[in-house]
Amino acid sequence: MYDSPPELQGSTQEPTVLGAASIPREDWDRAPWNRWSFQHVRELVPTAQVWRGPGPATALPVALQDIDGIAFESDGQPATIGSFFEANYADGFLVLHHGRVVAERYFNGMTSHSQHLSQSVAKSVVGTVAGILIGRGVLDPAAPVTYYLPELETTAYRGATVQQVLDMTTGVVFDETYTALDSHIAKMDVASGWKARKDPSWPTHVFELILQLQASQSVHGAIFNYRSVETDVLAFVLQSATGLLLPELVSRELWSPMGAEEDAYFTVDSAGYGLADGGFNATLRDYARFALLHLGGGEIGGRRLLPSSWLEDTRFAARPDLFQGVYRDILPRGAYRNQFWIEDVERGAYMARGVFGQLIYIDPVGEFAAVVLSSWPEFLHAPRTRASLAAVRAIRDALA
Template identity: 30%
Template sequence: MKRFLAAAALLAVTTGCNASDAAADAITPDMLPKDLNVLFWNQDQRDLAFRTMEKVPKVVVNQIEAGDDVYPLPEGAPIDLGMDVDAYMAKQRNAGLIIVEDGKIRLEKYALGYGPAGRWTSFSVAKSFASTLVGAAVKDGYIKSLDDKVTAYIPGLKGSAYDDVSVRQLLTMTSGVKWNEDYTDPKSDVAMFNRQQPVAGEDITVSYMKTLPREAPAGSKWVYKTGETNLIGVLVSSATGKSLSQYLSEKVWKPFAMEQDAVWMLGATGHEISGCCISASLKDYARFGQFILNGGVAGGEKMLPDDWLAAATTRQADIGVPGRGYGYQWWTNDDGSFAAQGIFGQGIFIDPKRKLVIASNGNWPVATDPEGVGAEREAFYKAVQAAVDREKRR
């Protein structure tokens, strides 16, 4: 596999193929963090590691194989956003930003020494990939119904709070099982479950999640839980008998003709961390958006049930934010747009009405900041929508 990018040119904003991908091999494992607790890496460590997570000591990955063909993303006319995009990217600490409208690239820029040949980690953007694999498994008959109990596919959860939880409730994060996703608290569940000691014959995610107590009836309360997306990955692998990387390659990466191989980080017991940690190129993140925008069709074959995307990308749970909700591991907006989002500025925004995909990679100063850089990103999405609308009116 290709290895990409170096420590040089960390602050240069470039476009297209001018980015300094060729210096990638200058990043060596001794330059990277020695622990795996990404929430407590410093900014310089993140700048290096996010572009080459597979080189971080102790990290093991599976390859998501691409095929021989490449889904075309031809260049379109530059889009006039009426703003200084370079300044926006610098404030966001974007490594890459791409706008694809009606299948054509309207803007593509890179920074932080990153470029089009490189990969960048996804964090929770991977959640939307994982839920899409549930849809594929339903279409393929591996999962019979979203109303099945989770324990039918993950027997190790029997006797826990997950006895009452359906696959659908896992997808919508409405299990009612107690969880703390505070990224600043080293004692939160999202920090602690990464320190779970492996148990022989059991996935490490199951070992931790089965210890959690119930705080609300199943289906009655939404709480964001990365650990439950990790359970979704275990469920898909258990149902299909395949690794997530293999299944994603079979259902999306090869048939939709992604340009590059991607990688997916493994947990301590050798299973993909499905709530996180796919590393792919910026254009392939945009191509995944196109796959969803095109109705889940790849290689002329529909990979998802006919009604899947209509449910997955619309509000299934109230998150307490006006105009927004949560679908099947997608953040939804009442205007019909939706997004995959990951900490530190990763995102894929999809607007079917405008045939619009915006993919971004970055390294925000903090993991999550909904009132600061997060709000600025939402404003950028709206600015792009407005620019597309202005063009349509001409």
């Protein structure tokens, strides 16, 4: 069985019914409005198309299985996959095993054609495009960032390499505190066009924010520290290397040759820049095709897009010794490499993650992947994150 199955409504929860006119401009991406807005971003902020191209969609064979009764435990509490959906504000859920869709569920009014905000899953999409360009020799990861962006000689990025940006191991100070009103990430909300500009000293677009980053907290390469802006620096590097704006670049190098079924889109700032660190929107099934590309070692539909050597580097060359502190609360054996979270460098399972509960979990050893799209009330919630990971591992192990 191929192509789109009937919509699988997996929850009795009533969908949230809202509209752009009823969403507060400053809080459109926060609870409770995110239950609606994460599927309607282009109705709220400016966006740019990521064209799927003229070719056929890559087929997703379907062999559905009943997974609701699979049991798991998280933080000492027993649960089942069925109860996980209800408790974790799920919007979409899809499981791939041996190249087939074994589970596909939609909640909260989402359908197979709904495009959902991926938040920082976008980072891994952009990182994958970087891998494609590295494989073709268009991008040199060992080169200084300033080789591609000489404007950054006056910033704390001076001396950092492209690989250090990919791995978020530069020493640049960037405050990622989501709830602080004056953090760098709050300024990013304004610079990206997600929020209104109230302080005239704040940047008007993302590159202006990057140019303002003057402080260092460590030498480059010393330690991992999650900085969303690193993905935007990477995106400007990619744009400089190719002469293409990010939405067109993702279309040409990834979305079209991957065989996406639907267009995707990025939110854009006042300068027309597509927000690499969190502004990407796509359907559940196309996120699954992205996972299938990774499960295929860089091949999909008989086409090689991504060097297998780059994927091996992503999975096994990460540095757990640079991955310290709070990051080990969720991934005690984890690491970060090439814009992906590595679960552990021994098995090589890895993932794309985003705030409010977005997850693409990829385990090539088990020929398994899971896509979770959510609209949590919280930016970050460690128990929910642990539950999500425990749930997908339980499904993986049950299917093995």
